[in-house]
Amino acid sequence: MLRYALLRLLGAIPTLLLVIVLAFLMVHAAPGGPFVDERGLPPAIEARLDEAYDLDKPLPEQLWRYMVRLAHGDFGPSFRYTDYTVSELIAGAFPLSLRLGAAAMALALVVGLAAGILAALRSNSLADRFVMTFAMTGISIPVFVFAPVLVLFLAVRLHWLPAGWSGNEGPARWILPIVSLALPQIAYIARLMRASMIDVLGSDFIRTARAQGLGTVAVVRYHALKPALLPVLSYMGPAVAAILTGSVVVEEVFGIPGLGQLFVRGALNRDYTLVLGIVIFYAVLVITLNLVVDILYGVIDPRIRRR
Amino acid sequence: MKRFGGILVLIVLIAFLGPLLSPHDYQQTNFDNILLPPTAAGMHWFGTDDLGRDLFVRTMLGVQITILVAVVASIVSLVIGVLYGAVAGYVGGRVDAVMMRFVDTLYALPFIFFVILLMVAFERNFLLIFVAIGATNWLDMARIVRGQTLSLREREFVDAARLTGVSTARIILRHIAPNLVGVVIVYVTLTIPQAILFESFLSFLGLGIQEPQTSLGTLVDAGVNQMQGASYMLLIPAAMLAVILLCFNFFGDALRDAFDARQSR
């Protein structure tokens, strides 16, 4: 068991290194620098700044220095927010993105699964059509379209919900962002669940269960649910990635100071250290998560362990 | 299924032929005619935008480019994915394990970040957009293709080819690949909507198609800003985008159902 985990871990390290080097090269390949401004800098001052941030050294040496500091857990100072280090910025932004993403995922699962099961049970009825149409719309309209529309109607016109993030307390300001983020995933999950459930419900062992006199609820709960969930489970990986992508948009639209927004601004500002820090942070996070999931699979299904 | 395929073909036809019907040029500005709602007067069937450019022609151009981007990006991911998956599936053993391990780790990495970095680093040229979008989608394709290849590998005709001394590369290219066509087509129609959405998302960030070209994503993004006063600027391209995505989704679904049915027979 331990050996299995260690092997997986070792396999992940080269990928991580590759990610770091690639990201570093891309960020530094980007033309323009962090200290560029319409107000020109006197040469002596520009030289000092470059020196302080290692920008005057050749690229391989910069990479080496960066990796050394990284090994000590030091992501470096932010070029743009000179008062803060990258670690502090990430630590401030990540919990927010995490909560947003987790809530959206949870909402997507709950509503998506429920809708999918409902549609499958009442297949071809009005309810089914309704759920499926809704699901299709969720996939076909980009987040950056319906989020502002929602804000316009629910916040600006009707004043039911706050229009922005900062300065508003309470759970109300979470609703629109979470819903916007979850909507496309609800659609995908509902479709997947419905198709899968219809498949499972048509199979022999279900027919046997029903023949034995089990009611629909019991059939679903005890016999159909687990196998039907499999495709949805394997969609979870892409779902998380999709929520990650979506969160960049949602954070932009609602002005939420999360990691996605931090990254975009960092890229546009050529804030090298910040951008690198976020990419590495995410890579480590994802690799760790994958590792945990793999181990869990190994625990649940002994067959995999023996491979 | 035929219905949606038909709609798609119709849309493509209108997109390419439509601009011929209109006297306007897609980049001709007209400052006296800004923000006109759709009217028959002046042949501005979809109205004009904030620079006075005709929206019918621009929307058609947008559809052309959106579909172009999506198709090319899908082809890019197809080529990479098929080659990768076929090689991994056919060679098998250690190589396969390593290759798939690589895919697994890449699978949930924040590609979005790399794409943004790429666009920022290399300044948004047309070609790069295709490559960037294609590069983020090949993983699924690789997995599916590998699975198919694994099962194809055990078939008799492959054995026969191997026994008569055909080289590995040839076997992959001339015997395995043609049999992958079915599965590949199905998945291409499913990745196209993703590619379209991705491009529109890049446009939202300002990293997508650049002026004076336009895409549905750029049009929709501009429309969002005019939502209050000139809602047609949002509704028309958003509706077109939604219809195209829906058609691809339904079409792809139907294709996949048909294909699966054929498989399990």
Place this chain on the structure above:
Amino acid sequence: MTITRIACLLLACCVIASCGDREASTGAPTVLHRGLNTDPESLDPHKARSVQAGEVLRDIGEGLLSYSEGGKLVPGSADSWQVSDDGLTYTFHIRDNARWSNGDAVTALDFVFSLRRLVDPDTGAFYAQLLGEIVNAKAIIAGDLPPAELGVETVDEHTLVIRLAQPVPYLLSLLTNPATFPVYRESLARHGDAFARPGTLVSNGAYKLDSWEPGSVIELSRNEYYWNDAATAIDAVRHHVITQEMTELNRYRAGELHVTDTVPPDNFAQLRDEFPEELHVAPYLAVYYYGFNLTRPPFKDHPKLRQALSMAIDREVLVSNIIGRGEAAAYSWVAPGVANYEPRRFNYASLTQDERNTNARRLLREAGYGPDNPLQIELRYNTSDTQQRIALAVQSMWRDVLGVETTLINEEFQVLMDNMRARQVTQVFRSSWIGDYNDAHTFLNIMETGNPSNMPGYASAEFDALMQRAAAQVDPQRRRLYLEEAERVLLADHPVIPLYFYVSKHLVSLDVIGWEDNVLNYHYSQHLSLAPADATP
């Protein structure tokens, strides 16, 4: 069924939650909610450089002088000053009751220390050259002298002397700039460069820094030790960082902001109808221009060509149709409204556009271009809706009037700046210049040979000579004449095409009292107050 029930529950929760918020705010301290377009890079006055950073810094810090809401110079931390006859020595008396936010007294030594830090190259201050005329400042910035050699001294605890190498008539307005604000020495000593954060930042302005969530909001509250605290009406200020203009507008509409930092460029006419009294548009000391790369062909040594391109642009159409927010077309380089100055104009400013077009075509032919030798140029601008619209319009004008084919290249701001500096690939580029102080010098001096902000690479001995002569004048009228002549020379050479002068645009809620538009767009929160009672968020 359960789904409906859950939905109802959710909705009820929302309503309750938002109700709760509103009730909590009545009877509480007055809070002003302002929009801010982007995070400050830093709240260290020497590291900050953006306009937005200045907005926040002006709330928490104060220089020797300050501005009233109407834009008049008023005493700040200094309550009186004398100027020597030759204009080279300024003596300031620091108020006896000037205090830091922790109660300590603000002394002349604080200012000396801070000004030395400003010019010290190790600090890396963007505005180091602001006070470049102080004795030894230039040498210190270049690294040739230690900062202690700067021509500023204390006579006693409350008296500060600044010695200049050349007269600077606008020195007093320079001393309102946040780069000249004092920094608290002990904080700096204890926390090093990270002193400018909530909890460690000690400042001398009307408000103190409570918290800063990057990307979200900066929270300030009243500094009770401020010498003029009695006149500060508003208890707390929230600067909400909102990068998207549409989002900021939506929040204003929803009643969550009192003041917006700007207004979306789209649908301006509709906004004017919707908020006739809340929309404030005022001239702003900033010019939007297209610059030429003068170091390379086709624009090197071709003034006629440059003039032709300038004349072919219909600035009135740009300003009324394309941008349409009350901007003024620019036929000069220095913005109107600058103190003690009358900007020069292009000699074709009074012609009709048709006449300009005809002349432009003639000039183009004289420069050697025509249908058989068409001109193809590149125009670079930074990614933004507004820049794009203008670029498209200008491209269209150049094509229609002159037959010139322009390729539009849209680059990110950083990239554009790099390219402009390098002068390798640029031909025509978009840029802008915001004045730092209320004097023509802030516009004209960047065009001197070798100035780091001289984007086109303009190098005119005649212009430089006029500027130097102006700098040596003590009499303001004579100085003005030299400056105006310098501008005339500049305009005739056409190193740039000024397109329009900016306007500042804000939506200001009717609950805000005391707001006055001014040409510097400085709006100190301490000069504002909120209408009592009523539903303010």
